[in-house]
Amino acid sequence: MKTLVVGASLKEERYSNKAINMLREYGHEVVAHGLKEGKVLDVDIFKDWKNYEDVDTVTLYLNPTRQEEFYDDIIKLHPRRVIFNPGTENSVFVSLLSKNDIQSEEACTLVLLRTEQY
Template sequence: MNRKTLVLGASLNPSRYSHIAMNRLKQAGHEVVAIGLKQGLVQGVNINTDLMTFKDIDTVTLYLNPKNQVPYYDYILSLKPKRVIFNPGTENPEFYNILKMNNIDFEVACTLVLLSTNQY
């Protein structure tokens, strides 16, 4: 199943997990869109610096620490994703509660592990 995924906190640095995740998501056949601090291209995916109005987002995978997530709460809610993945280091109980109140599922998991174990 193709799950259109927003990588939030995307990086051009090949050693960053968000960068690796974009590559692996594409390799697994998922449509990927990305937002990061610097514009660029990773595996054919444009990293945007503006909050784009993406349609049909299934999953938002977070690569931002909890403090840096706060300005994105409303934006993520506006996308109406089916789920949000909190990768290691992004755990955020405050945001879990907001997502619950908005009937959005979330997982505290690693996107790379989910992909490698066919659980994505």
């Protein structure tokens, strides 16, 4: 299962960075999109939106306003689910996802991984 981290950061103290580390620790394939290009472990962070394929889960680390520009891109991926991490909750996007048969979940990726619910 491939996970796309949207809002990925090179800063180790950021939760998106911690999520990449933990997803890899748990053996998940990860692709990442962020404001700055770089690398976290073996995961490249891309600044430009790529043609990501076979994405099962999108985990968001962007506030609702910043998410708007990615609505169409994420919907086109047609992932199984989108995780809204704390601070990213967005009822408008949840509604759009639902209309496109994409599950959404308000949860913390780190907690889901640690509690074996991911």
